[in-house]
Amino acid sequence: MTGTASARRSASPFSRAGVLGIVLVGFAAFIALLYFISAGDTGDRGNTGAAHASATGLNGYAGLVRLLENEQFDVTLSRTPSGLETTDLLILTPPLYSDPEDIAQILEARDYLGPTMVILPKWSASGPPNNLPAETADKFKDGWVALGSANTLQWTSELPAPFALTQKIETLEDDEVPQWSGLDQSGEVPTKTIAYAEQSALHDPLITDQSGHILALSVLGEEDSEYYNNAHWTVFVVEPDLVNNYGLSRQENAAAAIALVQQAGYEGDYSAVTFDLTLNGFGGAENLLTLAFRPPFLAATLCLILAMLSIAWRAFLRFGPAAIGGPEIAFGKKQLVSNGAGLIVRARRFGLLAAPYADLSARRLASRLGLIKHDAEAIDAALAVRLPEEEPYSLRADRLREARSSTEILRAAQALRELEGKLAK
Structure with missing residues (x-):
């Protein structure tokens, strides 16, 4: 077994x-x-051409993240709304069609939290087209994009003062070189399509092109105003090609990107930088x-x-x-009796056993005494002859029928069983 x-x-x-x-x-x-x-990272979102800190396309800022890490900045990519409440330098990369109320709410909340840099979008971009030749398509890496047209932003002018600015797009002639200067740096923009902001008394130009167009600025506010005296600095990078992956292919633009981050962080006082990804749809719960x-x-x-x-x-x-093992319920008369007895014990209905046991005992006594009938009087008369010193059957049977507790029933049943045993000798 x-x-x-x-x-x-x-x-x-x-x-x-x-x-x-x-x-x-x-x-x-x-x-x-x-x-x-x-x-909030539930899988591949597809190459949508969005410009954010994790994007490796021309218009993305993954290169800026790596550049700052190499410059010993403590860089964090935030996917939660709580990241907007950081006291570190916060860099926002809003999409083309942002809600000005959402951006305004973030900027106003940052006035007394910490410095902020906003890199404005310019390019429409998408993944590589499906009809590319196989040789060309094989050259595209994950995250690469094809740049489309440059877009003039409308929502920047709807921001509250002193953040509101008017952004414009200008395309230079073929023989013109798009140059820039500022923050003790100079260089060239990688394309001839320039995004710039119009002059404002509330803004301080940081980087301009050869025509005096403002490519990056610091928000000052009105002189002697609450914002001017107490608010943290906010820097707008109007021309994103200065700091995106496309622009960082030039060494002088990389130097300008570092200079802009240092300028936004109080000229290097802030070494921790947080890139927000929630505005680009990467927000997640805690x-x-x-x-x-x-x-x-x-x-x-x-x-x-x-x-x-x-x-x-x-x-x-x-x-x-x-x-x-064996079956839970065995077969046979013995098991059937055992199961029935177990049911009575579990139900605690011991009183139901007294009368049937007395009648069963009467049949067995009558059989052993050789009686045809098994009534109590005949059994008592026969017992008086065979066992004259024993207590009559009827008294023992009555005591069993009148018993109530399990102990009394057991004792009375044993008395009948002893009488049967004496007759068997």
Whole structure:
């Protein structure tokens, strides 16, 4: 029997090591799922041509992120709205069709939080077209884009003072070289399509082109105003080709990008920089794993982990087919009687046993005394002859029928059983 049970146990298609590996991989996948959902990173969004800090296309700013990291800046890419409340230098990269009210709300909230740099968009961009020749399509890497037209922004003029500015686009002649200067730097813009801001008394030009157009500016506000005296600095980069991946292909533009970040961060006082990604659609809720390990959820999380470990350990030790035993309910008269008795014991209906047992005892006594009838009087008369010193059957049977507790019923039934045994001798 032991050999059969062992053979049946070994028939399991999974070993303990295999089950442990499945559990660990599944647990790791579940934790990763929680993280990526909470972080807002649910998979490949496709190459939409958006300009943001993670974009590696010409109009993206992944190069600026790497440049600042190489310059020993502490760079963070924020995917949560709480990142807008940082006291570090915050760099915003709003999309082409932003809501001016949303941008205004962020900028006004930043007045007393920390410095801000806003890199305005210019290019319409998209992924490589589907009809490209195979040789050309193979040269495109993930994230690369094809630049379209330059766009004049309307929403920048709808910002509240002192942030409002009028942005314009100008395309230079073929024989003109798009040069810029400012912040003790100079260089060339990589394209002849220039985005610039009109002059304003509320703004201080930082970088201009050869025509005096403002390519980057610092917001001053009205002299002696609350903003002028107390608000943190806000810098607008109107010409994004100074700092995007396209522009950073030139060394002088990389130097200008560093100079702009240092200028926005109070001339280098800020070494921590946060790039916001929520305006570009990468916003996510607070990380669920981080939230689970904070009070008041920490206690529940620890209890859940302990419960999971206990269940996993028990399941690991128990894993595999159980040994096959006999049927839960055996066949035969003996088992049927045992099951019936067990039901009566479970239901605590002992009083139902007294009268039937007395009648059954009467039949057995009558049979042993050789009587045709098994009434109490005939049994008592026959017992008086065979066992004159014994208590009559009728008294014992009455005592059994009148018993109420299980102890009284048992004692009375034993008295009848003893009488049967004496007749058997």
